[in-house]
Amino acid sequence: MRRMIGLSLLFAVTAGAVCAMRSLKAVDLHVYHAAAKSFFLKSGSMYGPNQEFAWPMLYRYPPLFLCLFRPLAALPLAAVAGIWAALMVLLLGLLTWFWYRRYPP
DSSP: OHHHHHHHHHHHHHHHHHHHHTGGGOHHHHHHHHHHHHHHSOOSOSSBSOTTSSSOBOOOOOHHHHHHHHHHHTSOHHHHHHHHHHHHHHHHHHHHHHHHHHSOO
16 A cells, blocks of 8 residues: 555656656646736736737636636746646546545456
């Protein structure tokens, strides 16, 4: 059990580090980060033509999502990409563990 937790944490940290180094490949995360940053830090228009992208941001984000994303909007994109990837790996590992406990192979 401890070995599995240790391997999951190691994999999550590794995935976070790799994604932090290649943060421009996370296009959806880039859009989330820019929208939350422009909404809370008032650094530009949230919808329509945006200076940060080559395409207009025509997305609509619910206020709850923006409020939950607010702590990440204050960090640089590379750090956010690493945190985002590590959380995805950890949560997927936890979900898989619960699934195998409930429905053993």
